[in-house]
Amino acid sequence: MSDSILLKLFRNPLVIIGMITAVLFQVFFSLIWITGYDHVSDRVDRLKIAIVNEDGTASAEIAAKIASALSFRTETSLTREQAEDALEKRDVRMIVTLPAGFASALAGGGQPASVRYEINQSNPQMATGAMQTAAQRITAALNEQARGTAVSQTLRALRLPQAQAEAVQTSAQTRVTAEMQTVHPVDNFVQTMIPLMVVTASYTGAMLLAMNLNKAAAGLAFSTGKWKLLGARYVLMAFTALIASLIGTAMNTALGALPMASFLPFWMFEFLILLACMIVAQLGLLLLGEMGAWLNIALLSLQMLSSGATIPRDVLPPFYHAVGRFFPAYHAVNGIMDLVIGGSGLARSAGMLALIGAAGIALSLFATALRRAPGRRVEPTSAAV
Numbered sequence: 001m002s003d004s005i006l007l008k009l010f011r012n013p014l015v016i017i018g019m020i021t022a023v024l025f026q027v028f029f030s031l032i033w034i035t036g037y038d039h040v041s042d043r044v045d046r047l048k049i050a051i052v053n054e055d056g057t058a059s060a061e062i063a064a065k066i067a068s069a070l071s072f073r074t075e076t077s078l079t080r081e082q083a084e085d086a087l088e089k090r091d092v093r094m095i096v097t098l099p100a101g102f103a104s105a106l107a108g109g110g111q112p113a114s115v116r117y118e119i120n121q122s123n124p125q126m127a128t129g130a131m132q133t134a135a136q137r138i139t140a141a142l143n144e145q146a147r148g149t150a151v152s153q154t155l156r157a158l159r160l161p162q163a164q165a166e167a168v169q170t171s172a173q174t175r176v177t178a179e180m181q182t183v184h185p186v187d188n189f190v191q192t193m194i195p196l197m198v199v200t201a202s203y204t205g206a207m208l209l210a211m212n213l214n215k216a217a218a219g220l221a222f223s224t225g226k227w228k229l230l231g232a233r234y235v236l237m238a239f240t241a242l243i244a245s246l247i248g249t250a251m252n253t254a255l256g257a258l259p260m261a262s263f264l265p266f267w268m269f270e271f272l273i274l275l276a277c278m279i280v281a282q283l284g285l286l287l288l289g290e291m292g293a294w295l296n297i298a299l300l301s302l303q304m305l306s307s308g309a310t311i312p313r314d315v316l317p318p319f320y321h322a323v324g325r326f327f328p329a330y331h332a333v334n335g336i337m338d339l340v341i342g343g344s345g346l347a348r349s350a351g352m353l354a355l356i357g358a359a360g361i362a363l364s365l366f367a368t369a370l371r372r373a374p375g376r377r378v379e380p381t382s383a384a385v
Contacts, residue, residue, distance in 0.1 A: 017290060021297070028298045036305040036320050043315040044130050050075040050083040050092040058103035062142075066096070069141055072134060087120050087183060088344040090334070093312070094119050094131040096138060112177045115142060122184040122341035125192060127312040135178060142176040184342030190257050195336040196309035198248065198270060199329045203303060206277035207296045209240060214285045214292075230368050233282065234361075241274035258340060266339050269350060273335075276328040276353045279360035286367040303329035328356055 009015050049072045053063040067074040075083070075092060086092040097116040105113040117135040121128050186192060213236065217229045249267040252258050258266060280299070284292030306316060306324025313321050313330070324330040335349030 017293075021293065024294050024297050029301045032298065032301040032305055036316060037311070038317075040311055040315045044126075045071045046073060046314040047127060047130055047312060048073045048075060048092045048314065049131075049134065050078050050086060050095045052078065052080055052083050052095060052097045054080070054100045055098050055102040056100075059098045062103065063098055066138060066141065070134070070138070084118075085344070087118060089348075090120065090123055090337075090343065090345070093123060093127050094134065096135075106176070114177050114179045115139060116179045116181060118181045118183055120183040120343075121186045122337045122343050124308060124310060124312050126310075126315075135180065139176055139178045186341055188257075191340050194252065194257055194340050195307070195333040196304070198273065198336055199307055199309060199332045200304060201248070202270075202274050202332070203277045203281065203296075203300050203329065205244065206274065206281040207293070207300065209237065209278060210281040210285050210296070211293050213237075213282065214290070226368055226371065230364065237278040237282070238275060241271050241278060245270040245274050265346075269335050269339060269346070272350060272353045272357075273328060273332040276332075276357040276360070279357045279364070280328060283360050283364050283367070286364050286371075299327065303327045306330060307333045309333045325352075326356070328353055331356070 049070065051063050051067055051074055053059050053076070063076060067076050075086070078086065078092075080097075083092065083095045087095055095116075095118040097118070099114065099116060102113050102115070115138070117131075117138075119128060119131045119135070213233050217233065220229060245267055249258075249263060249270055252266070253263055281296050284295040284299070286292070288295060302320070302323065304310075306313065306320045306327075307329035308324075309329075313324060316324075331349040331352040334343070335346050335353070337343055338346040338349065
């Protein structure tokens, strides 16, 4: 009897789908995460640093040599305002500033020449750690460079006597000091984990809701028009997103995880995240039927990897770096970082989430228009007596 029950369960389509789903979780997560994280430390040099020279031509060669010596991508043409804006938007990870009078201070023999470093901690920890290490190396390189050609040329330009120039050049090895400034400092580790937590919960919940809505809609397909069913799905998704985001924001606030974020903006942004995730998760099922759930498993792993919540997107392989922009997680992570830690890209992130949601709705309408509605069941009527 037990063998018979086992055989019946094994032949049940729902059980078979569940078993395949468990296998695909292993396949997709292994394939995507391993190929995405493979040798990411070798691509740290893709992180971008801005070098701002406020000392003009006197330090131009020094700035150029710093840029050429760094193992990171560098921007040397940005103004102070442009560099600060790029730092806020996480387009650059650190600003290195050679202040006015840098070359003179280096050659003067009085106060040490100071280099300013500005690091935005509203970033994945890997980026922040890499920039702190880079600042130390840049300072060491500047001290070494102070003994090289750039400083020699600066000293000659200042027309110092040869003996004095040699003495200054010899002591220049320790002439450069670092002035570290932190933008949007993080004083609680949990703040860095909120983006990953919210995005993972949002898309996982969206997947489960889409699966159950699809099953419920299939049971009503014979008695209800396909457009009414689609409209009902959107209403239920919007209602669920509104309630779930309200509860999530209330819990994060009560637990003290949102010290910088106001309740209403965070709630509205989380609502937008949930709704965009639900629309994308539903789209897979509208296009592929029950197999759309398997597509959503792959999209869950792909989005977590490419979102920038755990590692900087700059170090990802080109495919993952490019594809992440087309899904909600990347924009959700950026917006949450702006709200919880600090930044200026919230409007851009919200706009992209709205655009992704709108594109998902358009594709859903297209898929529904192409799908043939099943014939309606006609309820039997009692014969007239």
